[in-house]
Amino acid sequence: MRAYQDMVFSTAVRLTGNPAQAEDISQDVFLRAYESFDNLRSSPKAGGWLKTVATNLTLNHLTRHRKRWRLFSEIFSDDSREEELEASAESAAAVFDTVLTELEADERRALVEKALERLPDHQRIPLVLYHYEEMPYQDIADRLAISLAKVKTDILRGRVAMAGLLTPGGPGAPDDPRRSPSIPRGAQP
Amino acid sequence: MSSRDQSDEKLERLVTQVLRDQPLRRAPASLEARVLGELAARARLPWWRRGIATWPATVRVPVIAACAVCVPLVWILSLWVAARVVSVTSHPGVAGPLASLWDAGHALASFGTTLSHIVQSIPRDWLVGGIIATAVLYAFLFALVAVGYSLLYRPAYSKAYLT
Numbered sequence: 001m002r003a004y005q006d007m008v009f010s011t012a013v014r015l016t017g018n019p020a021q022a023e024d025i026s027q028d029v030f031l032r033a034y035e036s037f038d039n040l041r042s043s044p045k046a047g048g049w050l051k052t053v054a055t056n057l058t059l060n061h062l063t064r065h066r067k068r069w070r071l072f073s074e075i076f077s078d079d080s081r082e083e084e085l086e087a088s089a090e091s092a093a094a095v096f097d098t099v100l101t102e103l104e105a106d107e108r109r110a111l112v113e114k115a116l117e118r119l120p121d122h123q124r125i126p127l128v129l130y131h132y133e134e135m136p137y138q139d140i141a142d143r144l145a146i147s148l149a150k151v152k153t154d155i156l157r158g159r160v161a162m163a164g165l166l167t168p169g170g171p172g173a174p175d176d177p178r179r180s181p182s183i184p185r186g187a188q189p
Numbered sequence: 190m191s192s193r194d195q196s197d198e199k200l201e202r203l204v205t206q207v208l209r210d211q212p213l214r215r216a217p218a219s220l221e222a223r224v225l226g227e228l229a230a231r232a233r234l235p236w237w238r239r240g241i242a243t244w245p246a247t248v249r250v251p252v253i254a255a256c257a258v259c260v261p262l263v264w265i266l267s268l269w270v271a272a273r274v275v276s277v278t279s280h281p282g283v284a285g286p287l288a289s290l291w292d293a294g295h296a297l298a299s300f301g302t303t304l305s306h307i308v309q310s311i312p313r314d315w316l317v318g319g320i321i322a323t324a325v326l327y328a329f330l331f332a333l334v335a336v337g338y339s340l341l342y343r344p345a346y347s348k349a350y351l352t
Contacts, residue, residue: 002221009216023217030224031231090196096203100210112211131208156197159204 004050005030011054014128016062017117025061029054055133059143062125089156092163099166115165123158126151240338256331260323271297 008029013022032053033040040046099108116124126144129135137155141148236244244252275294 005216005220006213009220010213013214019217023220023223026216026220027223027227030220031227034224034228089200093196093200093203096200096207099207100203105210108207109211112207113214116208127204131205156200159200162204 004047007047008050008054011051011132012058014116014132015055015058015125017119017121017124021061022058025054025057028057032057059125062121065121088160088163092160095163095166096159111166115162118165119158119161123154123161126154127158127162130155241335257327260327271301 005026009022009026012025012029013019016022016025029050033046033050036049040049043049099111103111116128119127126140129140129143130137135143137148137151141151144151146154231239236248241249241252275298
């Protein structure tokens with residue numbers, strides 16, 4: 001269990017953005033693993049099995065609260081601002097570039113974790129599935145029962161929003177000066 | 190490739206790089222203790238408080254069989270009791286004091302005869318449909334019991350995020 005608990009917890013917390021829920025889900029994952037202990041004990045695929053179960057249980061958990069985040073997604077969805085989004089994508093790329101090149105690993109880790117937690121569910125979930133779980137757009141759309149176009153838009157908006165949260169003085173900027181990296185103002189989305 | 194596609198691709202690449210560079214988050218120290226505690230609590234439960242899938246086969250098979258034959262048995266038993274009541278009340282020694290009951294039984298028998306005529310007039314397809322509906326109801330009953338078990342007996346950890 002010790003070998004896999006960080007991986008299972010990370011999978012859950014990235015998707016939920018909530019450490020307490022992620023701990024509950026991780027517990028459930030290991031209890032299920034215990035039920036299949038005879039098969040998993042000697043299997044080289046135990047890690048993959050645990051990751052798949054963690055992802056599925058987390059998505060099941062999130063689906064139970066689906067109406068809430070879907071509603072917000074629809075309220076805040078604004079497809080008429082495509083030009084603005086295009087401009088934002090360029091400046092967001094500059095923010096991520098700065099985060100990669102100018103921040104220390106520890107500072108970057110803390111900042112990215114917080115930014116991911118603060119993204120709204122309808123952006124964080126497809127973003128995490130795409131970038132961490134390497135799930136194709138169509139699979140994400142099928143799993144979340146939303147359109148392919150919406151998945152792409154939510155992921156793009158999620159990237160831009162995350163850049164905003166990584167920027168000092170941006171919408172997610174914290175008061176804690178340690179979490180305000182030296183990202184140039186010109187790179188803000 | 191348009192400038193928009195280029196900027197989107199660049200953003201995607203950078204986000205992937207930033208996120209993949211993230212180390213795993215450390216699981217809370219309490220996680221292991223919670224899992225072990227829950228396993229211990231489950232181990233302390235008597236077998237009949239656990240899921241039916243974990244019951245001993247010597248118990249599980251008879252229980253399922255008993256459930257399957259329970260309804261027909263009750264039906265047959267009811268018919269047998271009704272027949273006994275009719276035969277007892279027709280005895281001369283009992284018929285006098287139980288005349289009113291006899292009348293009621295007679296009325297019930299007439300009702301049964303009428304019901305029998307109605308049943309015989311039901312098309313065969315309808316009867317088959319009724320049998321299928323009964324099977325579906327059995328399945329529904331089984332699902333209901335399973336849900337009841339989950340809600341009433343499953344440990345609190347699962348309830349915590351079911352609500």
